[in-house]
Each structure stands twice: as C-alpha cells, then as structure tokens.
Amino acid sequence: MAFSIDYARRMYADRGPVGFVRSMHSLLGLRNAKGIKHRDAEGRPVLESQTIRPDSVSLKALATAIFGEQNIERRLSCPAPQIAELEGDVLEAGNDIVPGNFADITAYNETVAGLLEVKILEAYNRPEFLAPQLATNIPSNKVQEKFIGVSTPADAAQERKPGQQHPRAQLTERYVTTPITKNRANAVDVTREAVMFDLTRQVMEHAELVSQTLALRKEYLMLDVVLGISNSYTYDGTSYYTYVASGGNWVNVVNNDLTDWTCLDTDYVLFSKMVDQETGQPISVDARDLLVMPGRRALMDKILSDTQVRQGAAASTTVVGQPLGYGKNPISGQWGTPLVSQYAYKRLVDAASDSVTDGLIEKINTQNGYSWSAAQKAAYASGIWLAGNFKKAFVYVENLPLTITRAAPTSYEMADRGLVFSMFIDEMGIPAIREPRYVIRNQGFAATTANW
DSSP: OOOOHHHHHHHHHHHHHHHHHHHHHHHTTSBOTTSOBOBOTTSOBOOOOOSSOGGGSOHHHHHHHHHOTTTHHHHHTSOOOOOOOBTTBSSSSOTTTSOTTHHHHHHHHHHHHHHHHHHHHHHHTOTTOOHHHHSEEEEOSSSSOEEEEEOOOOSOOOOOOTTOOOOOOOOOEEEEEOOOOEEEEEEEEEEHHHHHTTOHHHHHHHHHHHHHHHHHHHHHHHHHHHHTSSOOEEETTEEEOSSOSSSSSOOOEEEOOOOSHHHHHHHHHHHHTOBOTTTOOBOOOOOOEEEEOGGGHHHHHHHHHOSEEEEEOOTTOOOTTOOEEEEEOTTTTSSOOOEEOHHHHHHHHHHHTOSOOOSSSOOOOGGGTOOOOHHHHHHHHHTOEEEEOHHHHEEEEEEEEEEEEEEOOOHHHHHHHOEEEEEEEEEEEEEEESOGGGEEEEESSOOSGGGO
16 A cells, blocks of 8 residues: 555544544554554564564654644654553553644554564564574563473383382482573664654664664673573583584584485484483484585485485495495485574684683684684584574573653754654563573584694
C-alpha cells in the first residue's frame, strides 16, 4: 500500500487519534485490528504480515496529515504527556480524556514509535544472527542461575529375593551455575529537525544500526561461549574448559579436517564415548546441528547432499585386486541444515591473534616466540567446525528480552536538544554452558610448531 498525506489525513479524520494509531500499527504488522501486539510463544514482540513498510512513510508527511502544514513546528515544540501503553489501547483513554492538541501529538509520536519499532525488530532478528539457534532460551528472574539435576542412572538394579525389602537407588545430585547476567542498552532520538527536513531515511537507518549493536553484542557473547573462546562452565562449584582434547571427564575437541562423510562419522564415534561423569553410563546425544565457517559452507553442503559415495582405491592406483564400491551416502538425512557464521569466523581470527594461550582454543604463545601470519590465522579459523546438539549444550539466561520503550522529553530537554521523543531499547541476559558433552569442536588446522 502506498502511503500519502491525503490517505493519512482521511484516515485520521475518520478514525480519530486512537483508531489512526491502531490502524497504522496494524498495517505495519505490529498489532492486530484490536490493538493487541503480536507476540511469539515466549511473549516477545514479533511482526506479522505487513501492508506498508516503515521506509515508505515520510515523517514530515505524517506530521502534515495530523497537524496540518502550518502547525508542524508549533505542535512538535509542545511536549506530550507520557502516556502508559496498555495492551489493546495505544492511547490511555481516548480522545475525550487527552486534552486539546495532546491527542494529535501523542498520536504522531506513537505512530513514529511504531515505525521505529518495526525497524528495530527487523534489525535485531536478522537471520545472520544465530544466537537464538545456538542455545535454549531460559527466562529468569535471577542474576545467576543454578541448574540442579540428577546424573544418568547407574547400572545399580539388584536382585530381590522373596520377603526382602526393595533396594534403594541413590541419586547423585549435581548442579551447573551460570555467569551473572548483564544489561545492554541503546537509544534513538527523534529531533524536530529530522521531521522538519524530512530526514526519514536517516532516522530509520539509525534505528537499524542501534538495534544491530545490541544484536551483535549478544551474538559475539554467544559465539565466544559456543566456540570455546570464553570458558564459563562451572560444575559442582568447579570451573572447566568447555572443550577438552584429552584426559578430564570428557573429550570433545579433535583434529578432524572437513573432507568427506567420514569426518562426520568420526564425530559419531566420539559422541558414542560420552559418559556421565558420576555413573560412567553412556549419554545419548541426538547430534543433528552443524556450524561451519563461510569458507567451508559449500563443502559441507556437498558432503550432506551427495547421493552416492565411492570407497576404494584412487583411479591412479596400480594395486591389483583393490576393492572398489559405490553406495548411498551413509549420513544422508541425519544432519540438519548447517549454520554458517561470518561472525564466528571473525571471533576465531581475533582469538588466534590473542597473546594469551589457554591450551584449548590454541591461541598464539608469544612466550615461545611463535607468531602466526594472516594466512595462518585465516586457515586456523576456516578449519573450525562444530557438531552436536547446540540447544542441549548451551543456554541463554534471559532476565529481559528485547524491550522497546518510548519516552516523551520534558520541556527543558525539548528546548535544549530539540527532541520530539526518544526510543530506549535494551535486553538483559548471559550465555552459558549447560552440558559440554553435547557438542564437538573439530579443528582442521592444528596450532603446532609445524604450522609456524
């Protein structure tokens, strides 16, 4: 639908401030026809089908339609009261309660806030941000969670003879504690100049960038945990590395360059060896998730989509009687669509540039005089790929989902800064490891002296 001054003016005259804002929010995909916000199963705001795009709505044209051409500057200089948003009612009480021109001003502010909210939600939920797919979201009202559970049952069932009491199985309690949650926030200011000079595109782009700063920070925090750059796993009060190459209670990092289907089979074998650290009983890992770097996306797609595989001697061999066979792809249908992340690649390159070694992510050890070239860092980062069940391995403890709040400035702020209103966005949470045995980190480029 094309947005125009005449269309907006007619709709405002016909429906009044409340009806106009409801209609605009509905056309933008924020609310239904009754003014109720669209939300997902966990209560987060989401966008439904859109009839108009926020980029097509001029801030000045909107102001002209509501205030009239001659009244824009005067109305925008008049601070509107802060009106609490109620579910179902965009304006608190309707036309007869809001005095004088405050109805027009509030209707304008709420409509522009809706435009910005759409841009914020779209930017925050861009598909290249993988954090929601890498962890189970855990809503929480605590700054630090303590997940209490029991270990895998041991083989402890005993024979009971007639007349004997039933043996009692003893369950071993265990707990995992998460890091302390953190709040991240940003803001968008809409000035009178932005409306008067119709800087719609700049305002919308700014809203997108502000939203992306929050999404990107969350993405990097999540990837640092998933990749093993940040190690925050605390089990029964003891801290551990997420990925362990040998010894310890599990092994989930292996030098396994991605070449063909046998690389995924190597991970299957390693998963089959995962056991509960209290009872020693096997852990069932439903491994279907994959994370690869951009440079290996095409190769992983080929490995998963091959319809046939060949096993036997290479064509150049002269060995007589070498067995050769063709068969269906042994891993066909067993893995989901691989996740690909340029942000993960960047974090791995940055980690390879770190001068502190943790013996795990295999950073540069400057104390021994080693130094990687840019090509070596790129090779190291490209060769990392992960397999497992990410949402069983990782969680995101969320105190506050993405929250968008409109604040009307005071008269002093308006005069001093020329503000129409401000949009505050923030979220609060922290990524954590719940069970490292559910994921394997594969390395294609070993950080050894041979690679320097």
